[in-house]
Amino acid sequence: MVLGLLRHRRSHSAQGAAPALSVPLPPGAGAFGCEVLDALGQPLGGAEVTVTGQNSHRVATRGTTDPYGYFVAALPPGAYSVMTMAESLSPVRETVEITAGVVLPPQRIVLEPGRQLELPPSGTWLFDPPHTAIRFIAKHVGMAHVHGRFTRFEGGIRVAQNMADSQVQVRIDASSLTTGNQTRDNHLRSGDFLDVEHYPYIDFTSTRFAYRGGSKWTLHGTLTLHGTSRSVGLDTEYLGTVNGGYEQELRCAALAKAELHREDFTLDYRSMLARGIAVVGPTVQLELDVQAMYRTPDTPTPPN
Missing domain, CATH: 2.60.40.10 (Immunoglobulins)
Incomplete structure (x- = not known):
């Protein structure tokens, strides 16, 4: 051990x-x-x-x-x-x-100092929903893992000339959660868990990018879930920039992951377990597989 x-x-x-x-x-x-x-x-x-x-x-x-x-x-x-x-x-x-x-x-x-990769051009980039996935994995109490995703969301990246000053915003429709089991999905949307009637959105707003070397970054920010806001860090890998899609748009891609603890967001795992209603465990792995499209070069230029 x-x-x-x-x-x-x-x-x-x-x-x-x-x-x-x-x-x-x-x-x-x-x-x-x-x-x-x-x-x-x-x-x-x-x-x-x-x-x-x-x-x-x-x-x-x-x-x-x-x-x-x-x-x-x-x-x-x-x-x-x-x-x-x-x-x-x-x-x-x-x-x-x-x-x-x-x-x-x-x-x-x-x-040694990390080699800076060629980053996306500064400006506004919007998530492309058909080519973006927001997934989660949670341990099913006493059994296998539960895999799920959110099907409705919007987000974007404002890339600054200094990447550390860039910003990311994501809004997820909490009711769009799906795990492939309607009974379980309804329960997860209920007041026992996400309570989507009172908290319809899950929001993330970044505060800073921290370079970790190679293609790795940590995206620090605030996640608001179930009416509670907490600071989180997303381990992020930048996957590059290409011209692609139906209109040959300029696109960039990244993969970001974080581990969330349900009790941090007032989702009391132990209380639910004592009442016999916990269908997933105390931690959730969140993953954002993002592809974003370049829209406007309107990121403000910081003063000298």
Whole structure:
């Protein structure tokens, strides 16, 4: 079982040498650590580290580096892939082999500035509903996953000259929810869940774009659902720009994902479960597969 983050200790070795690790190992476990630096050799606190089993392809543990750029974990024996990411820097993937009773020397990982991709022209882009999908996946209590989507929505992107200043707005008709089961859909639209009579729309308004390297961004914003607004971050992959469609319009595409917790939006999972009415679990995976059409180059130019 993964123990998560453990402490680290600097040794009194020669200056510039990697520090030794002091890790209390449970029986049968091994450990590894990494020191994450930027291109200037400065520690990167808050970098995201995700450790995935190479055979299972499942996340074994994830976390962030401490203020000194360190991350340490104890793991069962086996081969692992370690992905390290930080905002505006190119991610790095390493592999480690964990052996029972062995604490590996910490790896030094240097994150270089990310290569900026060619972004869409500044201006207004509108979602193309026939080529856009808003999907969700929720765990069916005690059974398989429930897959659903919203069929009515509108949205757009105002791309600024500085992409970080761009804006996204999405409005979803909550009553357009469908999971392929009419009884379940009616229940999800009812007052027990979305309560579409009183809260007919689900709205997202972005606050900023944060570059994560390569084609990755985090889209920060406010999601309003069931009358409650919460800050969320959408993990977004930019898929490029093409000329296509019936009128050969200029189009761009992106895929955005987020995990939502029902209780954050006053959808009390435990209360519903106690009353025997919860048909989906406490978390929902939301996915926006977006294709947008270029409409007008009217994004305001910021003053110098």
